[in-house]
Amino acid sequence: MKKKLSPSRAAAYTAVMCALLIGGQYVFSFVAGVEIVTVLLICFSYVFGASRGAVCALAFSLLRCIIFPFSPSALILYVVYYPALAGIFGGLGHVKDGAFKSLPAYLAVSLVLLSICAVCACLYAFDVIKVSRVYKLTLQILLWVIFSLCLVGLIVFNVLYRIKGTEKLLKLIALTATAAVCTVMFTLLDDLITPLFYGYSRETALAYFYTSFTAMLPQTICTIVTVSTLFMPLTAVLNSPRV
Numbered sequence: 001m002k003k004k005l006s007p008s009r010a011a012a013y014t015a016v017m018c019a020l021l022i023g024g025q026y027v028f029s030f031v032a033g034v035e036i037v038t039v040l041l042i043c044f045s046y047v048f049g050a051s052r053g054a055v056c057a058l059a060f061s062l063l064r065c066i067i068f069p070f071s072p073s074a075l076i077l078y079v080v081y082y083p084a085l086a087g088i089f090g091g092l093g094h095v096k097d098g099a100f101k102s103l104p105a106y107l108a109v110s111l112v113l114l115s116i117c118a119v120c121a122c123l124y125a126f127d128v129i130k131v132s133r134v135y136k137l138t139l140q141i142l143l144w145v146i147f148s149l150c151l152v153g154l155i156v157f158n159v160l161y162r163i164k165g166t167e168k169l170l171k172l173i174a175l176t177a178t179a180a181v182c183t184v185m186f187t188l189l190d191d192l193i194t195p196l197f198y199g200y201s202r203e204t205a206l207a208y209f210y211t212s213f214t215a216m217l218p219q220t221i222c223t224i225v226t227v228s229t230l231f232m233p234l235t236a237v238l239n240s241p242r243v
Contacts, residue, residue: 010048014056017044021060026067033218038179039226041082042089043234046175050090057082073197077190085182092175097167100174106161109174112181113154120147130210142217149224153177168232176227183223187216 017040024036037060045053061078099105120143123129129139157173160166191212195205 010052013048014052017056018059018063022064022067025064033215034222035219036226038183038223039230039234041086042179043231043238045086045090046093047235047238049093050087053086053090054083057086073194076197077193081186081189088182097171100171101161101167105174109157109177110154112177113150113157116150116180117147129213135214139213139217142221145221146217172228172231175231176224179223179227180220183220184216187212
């Protein structure tokens with residue numbers, strides 16, 4: 001059930017969350033690979049709905065240009081990605097906890113987690129990410145961290161699936177996996193939009209794609225950690241009668 005608010009309170013909450021998103025991005029912009037926007041926006045969208053989440057995401061995407069250097073490609077990326085992210089988690093907010101214990105949900109989540117593990121293992125084993133030696137060891141470590149987190153998530157998900165009364169934890173793992181995939185899609189979307197907007201050559205676009213891994217991998221780890229640890233307490237606060 002979505003939280004029902006008067007139009008004035010909905011506008012006020014949306015404005016406050018937008019300010020939190022901008023402030024959170026500014027504070028953590030000084031730490032490479034760390035961001036808080038994803039978990040805040042998906043929690044807000046999950047509780048208050050896709051439409052309010054999309055409005056908040058659009059306002060954030062536009063107003064952040066006042067603080068951060070303006071980039072047309074970045075603006076396009078944000079305007080496309082973040083409202084879509086809000087829509088996805090706003091829609092998931094309508095799904096009952098018990099649905100995450102159904103066979104289709106079990107197969108979907110297991111497949112996503114297994115796919116992430118397989119991709120990380122292949123990227124490490126076949127050394128397809130062409131970056132300088134300075135970044136290579138760092139990227140290998142990050143790949144193994146993501147592989148380990150998703151493997152643990154897959155094992156825990158399969159164990160919990162066979163235990164009664166674990167619907168909320170299953171939901172948390174499913175939402176975390178969804179957020180991780182969305183974070184990867186953010187970088188891939190950037191790898192598409194930026195080269196097209198600036199007219200990069202094939203070689204330059206490929207170099208940009210490889211370089212983007214230095215940002216995507218730590219951001220994916222950050223998403224997995226923040227969503228798995230903060231989603232339930234944040235949504236509980238947003239659902240509180242006092243809010």
